Amino acid sequence: MNEAESAAVRATGLAGPPPARRLADWRRALPFLTFALFLVIGATFTDAFFTERNVTNLLRQIVANGLISLGMLIVILTGGIDLSVGPVVALGGVLFAGLSDRIGLAPALAVGVLAGGAAGLANGLVIARFRLQPFIVTLATMGIFRGLVFLYTESPISPAHPAFRVLGVPVLGPFSIGLGITLACYVLAGFFLNRTAPGRAIVAVGGNAEAVRLAGISVPRTIATAYALSGVLSALAGGILVSRLGIAQPSLGIAYELDAIAACVIGGAVLGGGGGTTLGTLFGVFTLGIINNLMNLLGVRSFYQDIVKGSVIILAVLLVGRGRRP
Amino acid sequence: METSTEIGQRAGRVDEAGAPTLAAEAIEKSFGATRALGGVSVAFHAGEIHALVGENGAGKSTLTRILTGALRADAGRILADGRPVVMRTPLDGQAHGIRMVHQHDTLVPNLSVAENILLGHMPRRPGGWLDWRAARARAAAVLARLGQAELDVRLPAYALSAARRQIVEIAKAVAIPPRVLILDEPTAALAHAEVEQLFAFLRALRAQGVAIIYISHRLDEVLDLADRITVLRDGRVTGTLPVRGTDKTALIRLMVGRAIEDLYPRRASIAAAPALAVRGLTRAPSFEDVSFDVGAGEIVGLYGLIGSGRSEMARCLFGADRADAGHITWQGRPFVPRRPRDALAAGIALLTEDRLADGLVRGMSVRDNASLASFGAITRWGVIRRGLQAARVGQQVRALDVRPPGIERDVATLSGGNQQKVVLAKWLLTEARLLILDEPTRGVDVGARQDLYRTIGALADRGVAVLLISSDLPEVLGMCQRILVMRAGRIAGCFDRAEASEEFLLACASGVSH
Numbered sequence: 001m002n003e004a005e006s007a008a009v010r011a012t013g014l015a016g017p018p019p020a021r022r023l024a025d026w027r028r029a030l031p032f033l034t035f036a037l038f039l040v041i042g043a044t045f046t047d048a049f050f051t052e053r054n055v056t057n058l059l060r061q062i063v064a065n066g067l068i069s070l071g072m073l074i075v076i077l078t079g080g081i082d083l084s085v086g087p088v089v090a091l092g093g094v095l096f097a098g099l100s101d102r103i104g105l106a107p108a109l110a111v112g113v114l115a116g117g118a119a120g121l122a123n124g125l126v127i128a129r130f131r132l133q134p135f136i137v138t139l140a141t142m143g144i145f146r147g148l149v150f151l152y153t154e155s156p157i158s159p160a161h162p163a164f165r166v167l168g169v170p171v172l173g174p175f176s177i178g179l180g181i182t183l184a185c186y187v188l189a190g191f192f193l194n195r196t197a198p199g200r201a202i203v204a205v206g207g208n209a210e211a212v213r214l215a216g217i218s219v220p221r222t223i224a225t226a227y228a229l230s231g232v233l234s235a236l237a238g239g240i241l242v243s244r245l246g247i248a249q250p251s252l253g254i255a256y257e258l259d260a261i262a263a264c265v266i267g268g269a270v271l272g273g274g275g276g277t278t279l280g281t282l283f284g285v286f287t288l289g290i291i292n293n294l295m296n297l298l299g300v301r302s303f304y305q306d307i308v309k310g311s312v313i314i315l316a317v318l319l320v321g322r323g324r325r326p
Numbered sequence: 327m328e329t330s331t332e333i334g335q336r337a338g339r340v341d342e343a344g345a346p347t348l349a350a351e352a353i354e355k356s357f358g359a360t361r362a363l364g365g366v367s368v369a370f371h372a373g374e375i376h377a378l379v380g381e382n383g384a385g386k387s388t389l390t391r392i393l394t395g396a397l398r399a400d401a402g403r404i405l406a407d408g409r410p411v412v413m414r415t416p417l418d419g420q421a422h423g424i425r426m427v428h429q430h431d432t433l434v435p436n437l438s439v440a441e442n443i444l445l446g447h448m449p450r451r452p453g454g455w456l457d458w459r460a461a462r463a464r465a466a467a468v469l470a471r472l473g474q475a476e477l478d479v480r481l482p483a484y485a486l487s488a489a490r491r492q493i494v495e496i497a498k499a500v501a502i503p504p505r506v507l508i509l510d511e512p513t514a515a516l517a518h519a520e521v522e523q524l525f526a527f528l529r530a531l532r533a534q535g536v537a538i539i540y541i542s543h544r545l546d547e548v549l550d551l552a553d554r555i556t557v558l559r560d561g562r563v564t565g566t567l568p569v570r571g572t573d574k575t576a577l578i579r580l581m582v583g584r585a586i587e588d589l590y591p592r593r594a595s596i597a598a599a600p601a602l603a604v605r606g607l608t609r610a611p612s613f614e615d616v617s618f619d620v621g622a623g624e625i626v627g628l629y630g631l632i633g634s635g636r637s638e639m640a641r642c643l644f645g646a647d648r649a650d651a652g653h654i655t656w657q658g659r660p661f662v663p664r665r666p667r668d669a670l671a672a673g674i675a676l677l678t679e680d681r682l683a684d685g686l687v688r689g690m691s692v693r694d695n696a697s698l699a700s701f702g703a704i705t706r707w708g709v710i711r712r713g714l715q716a717a718r719v720g721q722q723v724r725a726l727d728v729r730p731p732g733i734e735r736d737v738a739t740l741s742g743g744n745q746q747k748v749v750l751a752k753w754l755l756t757e758a759r760l761l762i763l764d765e766p767t768r769g770v771d772v773g774a775r776q777d778l779y780r781t782i783g784a785l786a787d788r789g790v791a792v793l794l795i796s797s798d799l800p801e802v803l804g805m806c807q808r809i810l811v812m813r814a815g816r817i818a819g820c821f822d823r824a825e826a827s828e829e830f831l832l833a834c835a836s837g838v839s840h
Contacts, residue, residue, distance in 0.1 A: 195709055195710050196709050196710060197701035197702075197705045197708050198708060200701070201701075203687075203690065203694075204694065204698060207687035207688055208683075208684065208686065208688065210683065210684040211684050211685055212687070212698065213646075213665075213666060214646060214666045214684055214685075214699075215666070215670075215699035216665075216666050216670035216671070217698070217701070274687075274689045275689055
């Protein structure tokens with residue numbers, strides 16, 4: 001065989017992709033197919049679904065879970081989980097509401113978001129420094145953070161600031177400022193995770209932490225960054241949520257971690273690390289939002305809603321997660 | 327009834343008249359547009375060691391996966407004892423007595439050696455209780471046949487070295503006596519003595535009438551062990567030959583379609599100023615009082631048996647572990663690596679022994695894997711310059727001839743040899759001045775080896791100091807100007823290339839007086 005022939009043989013790549021690859025291809029499309037499926041179901045089964053009023057509602061409702069899920073995705077990519085997002089939502093919410101009359105809206109929101117970031121950073125430092133299980137650490141801080149929120153206020157806060165509700169109201173058709181912030185965060189996070197060194201490190205840590213350490217990248221710093229971002233995004237969600245509701249309850253955000261984890265999983269993220277995209281998660285958020293919205297429109301009672309939601313999560317894990325990891 | 331001697335006499339002789347224990351007939355398999363196997367026919371007989379050789383991607387793994395039922399063929403038949411069989415899952419394969427020793431770890435880390443060996447076949451007592459005493463005895467008996475009687479079967483699998491894990495992997499496959507035993511690169515992680523023990527064991531199995539399919543890149547081993555050799559190239563059989571009358575050159579020609587004359591690059595010997603000086607480096611209990619020098623532009627070999635402390639010493643040089651005592655001088659300055667980052671900042675890179683455990687991030691692209699250790703050179707304010715990244719990674723991918731060459735591909739979809747090239751590319755992109763390579767060609771085929779050797783030689787020519795850790799004696803002798811030998815955690819000797827030979831190094835490494 002001459003040089004040209006052997007080069008041609010090489011170019012055909014006879015090693016070929018293993019058969020798992022084709023499966024992985026349709027799995028990658030699954031979050032979008034699921035979304036399309038529920039969109040069709042919505043259009044078919046209720047007349048009220050594609051009304052302006054309902055779409056506006058839907059887009060307002062998904063904002064909070066959208067931000068929390070984005071933070072959850074970043075943590076899940078490192079191979080972790082953040083169960084403390086609910087109290088951090090409340091922390092961001094009560095600080096924003098409590099301080100807005102005194103120091104103004106933007107500074108109050110900033111304080112709330114920074115406090116959320118500090119809470120997340122605390123999670124990350126404890127997990128990374130002492131090599132503890134993220135599940136246990138964030139389960140513990142879920143209690144601690146909730147306690148801190150009640151320490152700040154035991155009663156709901158309803159600020160008098162005239163522009164307090166600005167983040168939640170629709171400004172352009174069905175779109176609110178909060179929704180704009182959420183979508184902007186998705187674009188930024190997508191850029192961060194795919195195009196920056198610390199972002200790639202977060203994805204790599206979930207795949208193989210030892211390889212990352214040997215590549216000279218600080219694993220503790222990478223993990224701490226991920227949890228801090230989760231805290232920032234959850235607190236921001238809390239701020240936007242109380243702006244929409246007009247009132248900040250210290251009990252805000254209970255069981256929110258469930259919806260966030262569900263959205264990530266429906267969006268194709270792999271618990272334990274190594275897989276997941278921001279776009280997939282966004283579609284997971286939309287899908288979950290539509291499921292909730294549809295069942296409300298159809299007048300399905302709430303405990304049925306829980307059963308349906310839980311089943312969808314299991315189904316998503318079965319379809320997306322099975323066989324992904326060798 | 328046959329006596330054992332009669333069975334023994336039959337060993338190695340091919341019974342052409344009888345139906346083969348396992349046979350593939352015109353097997354075809356494609357993945358998408360890529361044809362992995364194009365009509366492969368090969369027969370495996372009882373009491374015969376049949377080697378499968380071929381370059382990475384020739385179709386050996388695909389064929390064995392079809393033979394074990396892990397994969398279904400598009401066309402063709404599988405015959406067991408002359409009768410066609412349908413195999414849908416590995417369980418069907420096991421039902422026909424086909425057992426496979428995989429190239430990669432399939433052990434459960436948290437379970438003991440005994441449980442891993444007897445996984446699914448744990449002996450029970452009445453009432454369903456596990457019979458631990460019997461389990462340990464049975465596992466120990468299997469290990470003893472493999473020459474590993476001293477291995478504690480109560481140890482958890484995660485506590486074992488790569489070599490020990492490989493041996494347990496083999497023990498697991500033969501715990502239930504197989505009719506067909508397939509081994510995929512079983513000696514990749516083993517040192518010479520363990521290889522000898524494994525071969526003795528395989529010959530004993532052959533004498534008992536087991537059909538053994540042996541896949542290896544190490545042609546010397548294949549010629550030593552096998553009765554027949556089938557060569558695969560690009561998904562087709564290019565020849566099935568008896569070992570007698572065959573030599574390496576003939577095999578390589580069948581494998582690559584051309585002759586490879588100079589596997590190792592020819593390099594002018596240079597007297598280099600020492601760039602790295604190690605004095606009295608100690609980390610108990612792995613190694614102690616290790617002292618040596620490596621010059622700029624010099625390739626120094628480090629040979630030793632498994633457990634001699636070579637890999638542990640390399641990790642300390644790189645800061646992956648910390649030394650208890652000793653001094654390192656690097657480029658004229660004292661160097662105390664506390665973490666891998668320190669070593670990388672000083673221009674030192676380590677290609678680790680185990681690419682799956684700590685070399686690659688599966689699920690990430692070749693692009694990201696190759697640039698993981700050199701983000702600093704391709705980022706501006708933390709943002710990756712994609713064009714620069716693609717250019718740098720693409721250049722290494724072409725230089726090392728990674729196949730297929732696309733850099734967006736998930737690294738997990740590449741074959742073992744090509745994965746190894748990606749890991750090497752990662753360390754080359756750090757532009758290190760000292761390259762520590764721990765078993766860089768393990769599981770890499772002969773064509774790809776030549777690429778790797780050429781790359782390593784070219785680096786040394788540019789003044790990079792290279793410490794090449796290897797269990798492959800021809801490789802050490804072919805590549806290195808000086809060879810250090812470690813035994814039981816200490817430097818047992820240091821030889822110039824001119825005064826060393828395979829027998830000499832082996833004797834030194836195993837403590838036999840010469």
